[in-house]
Amino acid sequence: MSNIEDNIPLFISITNCSDANTAKHYLDMCNNDLNQSIQLFFDTSNGINDDYTAPMTFNTEVLNDFTDEPDVFIPEVQYGGVGGYYEDLRDDDESSLDFEVSDDYNSSDQSDDSDVVEVDYNGNFITKETHEEKLKRMFSKPMDLIFNKGYDITSLKLHAKRRNKWILINIQDTNNFECMKLNRDIWSDPIIKCIIKEKFLFNQFDKTERAGREYLFLYPLNEKVPGIVRKKPTRIINDGVVRDEFGDRLELPVIGIIDPITGALMECWNGGIQDKIEFINELNRFVDHFDNNNPDAIMISDESSNEQAEEEQENKIEEPIHEEMDEEDEHKSVFNKIEPREHEEPSSSVPSTRIQFRMFNNGKRIIKKVSMNDKVRDLFAFCKFDAENFPEGSYFELHLDGSNLIEHIDKTIDEMNLKMSSLTVEFIE
Incomplete structure (x- = not known):
């Protein structure tokens, strides 16, 4: 079994981590399991160094220079919660209200805020954000607008x-x-x-x-x-x-x-x-x-008029669209025939490489060591077996530079030049 010093260069080459001490730190935390340490590196907030730029991330120095936020609309309702909304009980011309205070009331008692929680106007709990989380949310990619099937x-x-x-x-x-x-x-x-x-x-x-x-x-x-x-x-x-x-x-x-x-x-x-x-x-x-x-x-x-409009739209669809739909059905048919198979890392004597799978929907990264003689079909089989990240019954595609790898299902990793590549995983509903 290789020691930590042997795995540090591999860790650095995959993650672009420039600090050997950082690499050693992650390997130590994962008991020198290279795959787990790399996964931990990408999953943790501090796991991406200044030299590594993930797709569509931004320079944090530019973000920190910006402190102003867009104008926020503050509703007039000042009282509300899970039960609904209510207005101020005091009339505008009243300056005070009379309260009955019991004899055992102690004015020196102080309220305990430890159990107080904040809720929004819909009754949902409010989680306080760190400055970094707030910036990330404000400037993040508009995933709710993006048409995820339009990869080019x-x-x-x-x-x-x-x-x-x-x-x-x-x-x-x-x-x-x-x-x-x-x-x-x-x-x-x-x-x-x-x-x-x-x-x-x-x-x-x-x-x-x-x-x-x-x-x-x-x-x-x-x-x-x-x-x-x-x-x-x-x-x-x-x-x-x-x-x-x-x-x-x-x-x-x-x-x-x-x-x-x-x-x-x-x-x-x-x-x-x-x-x-x-x-x-x-x-x-x-x-x-x-x-x-x-x-x-x-x-x-x-x-x-929905039905009539849909009928008109279907009549206007051109022949290339029918071909594209047939192609999608063919891809799903090929995908459904692939049986899940547990991933086993190849031995050191076999030419191998590491491939990163990046989830399009949440940015999560998974790294697997595979043989250069494995086929693209095997990549789908390995992913299908991983029920935690690839839910059973879900249909997904693997993309590299806009190319759908399901079209090259019987080619090897070597033939497709996938050595040290990063594949985008796109789940199709």
Whole structure:
């Protein structure tokens, strides 16, 4: 059995941990179990060092420099709890109330706050957040808006055509604070959420991801802005910064609306959103413009017309969509035939590698050591056996740079060049 000193270089090579003492600390805690120590490293809050950048995380130094929060609406109701709401019992013109005090009341008694808990207006317990947790929540990726089947532009087009929706894409730069402001101020706004969920399929990619690079290649920042519903500013800003005709900085973040049928860029915003109200108005103008001028647009006015609208939509689905649906069914059929199999690490004499499985829904990471001669089918079998992380009966896909590995089920790890790779696990409902 290898000792801790032998495992430290392996630990560092997988986790990008630059400190040998930190590596030794994690190995000590896990009794020199390399797999468990790596898992613990990624699961703990302090387990990612400055050199390691997980997808769509942000520079904490930039976050700590920002202390202001967006305006918070404070309701007028001052009293409430699990039982409901009630108003102040005292009239506005009363300055005091009379209370009967029993003889055994001791004014020196002090209340014990140890059992006092806070609840919100819905009666849910409030958990106090640390500063770090608060920042993480405020600037986190808008998972409730993201269409999780749209892992690249091509898949977004297919699904958007089927649902008769536009595509809305946001490309981010993790080191740019304007990108973080979008998550905090724009994608968290309830009105914007409502518009997007009704009319768009949305996804957010980092500029380093395959889908992000593809977007910037197809729709360069210096390309002319369509300006279908946007209004040009009356005053030109001359601050030495390169801007487009709408006064936007030619830099990330960028937001684009894409036609799922033609692939044309219909509208875009560069450099972030400075006026949230105007952005809401522009989204509404875009939706109204095409709903009113597009004869093929499906307008659902009430519940009674749902069936008719769905029938019209099905009649409009093109042949490639049917092919895509058949492909999905074929993938599920292959997936269902794979039997769960317990994972056993290969011996030291067998060429092997470690593969990281990153859960798309919660960011959790699992690392497994596999033989280079194992097949992609074996990866699915190992995951299926892990009921704790892959619930029984769930259907999931393994992606690498936008490629669905179920399509290469009989190729080996070596043939697919998966050595030391990080696979994205996407659960499909």
